[in-house]
Amino acid sequence: xxxxxxxxxxxxxxxxxxxxxxxxxxxxxxxxxxxxxxxxxxxxxxxxxxxxxxxxxxxxxxxxxxxxxxxxxxxxxxxxxxxxxxxxxxxxxxxxxxxxxxxxxxxxxxxxxxxxxxxxxxx
Numbered sequence: 001x002x003x004x005x006x007x008x009x010x011x012x013x014x015x016x017x018x019x020x021x022x023x024x025x026x027x028x029x030x031x032x033x034x035x036x037x038x039x040x041x042x043x044x045x046x047x048x049x050x051x052x053x054x055x056x057x058x059x060x061x062x063x064x065x066x067x068x069x070x071x072x073x074x075x076x077x078x079x080x081x082x083x084x085x086x087x088x089x090x091x092x093x094x095x096x097x098x099x100x101x102x103x104x105x106x107x108x109x110x111x112x113x114x115x116x117x118x119x120x121x122x123x
Contacts, residue, residue, distance in 0.1 A: 003114040004096045009117030012069070012086055016121070020081040022096030023116060030074040035100045036081045038092035045107055047080060050100050059102065064090075079102045086121045093118050095107075 008020040020036070035050035049070040058070055069082040079096060079115045099111025 002029060002032070002098050002110055004098060006094065006096045006114045006116035006117035007070040009094060009119045011120045011122065014086060014088055014121055014123050016086050016087065017082070017084045018119060020083065020094055020096075020119075022081075024079070024098065026079045027079055028045045028074070029072075029079070029098055032098045032111070033102065034072055035097050036070065036079075037095045037097055037110075040092045040121075045095065047104060047107075047114070048084075048094070050075075050102060050104075051079065064093060065068040083119070084121075086123045088121045091119060091121050 002024045007021050008018060012018055031053050033050055033052050035043050038048050039045040048061050048064055049068055051070045051072050054071040055072050067085045072079045093116040095116045096114035098108045101109050
């Protein structure tokens with residue numbers, strides 16, 4: 001089992017930056033593709049970014065490409081999401097995820113989820 005705990009969310013003005021962290025415990029995440037998803041109230045959870053187990057390959061949703069950067073430190077069992085040039089529409093609950101197949105047939109195929117951290121971007 002893998003437990004994921006997100007941190008780093010908060011309130012920021014449009015154009016600002018935040019860095020989310022996802023600390024894993026229970027077992028090493030070094031063999032898992034990791035990623036981030038987000039969900040706004042009343043909407044479905046959507047894919048944001050994914051990083052391969054080695055960190056050598058990344059994929060981003062079009063809505064965040066060029067603004068967000070996913071990275072990982074397998075020695076620390078931690079994944080990060082650097083979010084720059086934030087927009088009000090980025091306001092969501094952000095979830096860390098482990099074991100993300102690609103292409104992703106559906107969110108139900110993700111192996112593990114964190115509890116989420118709230119990001120609110122004011123205009």
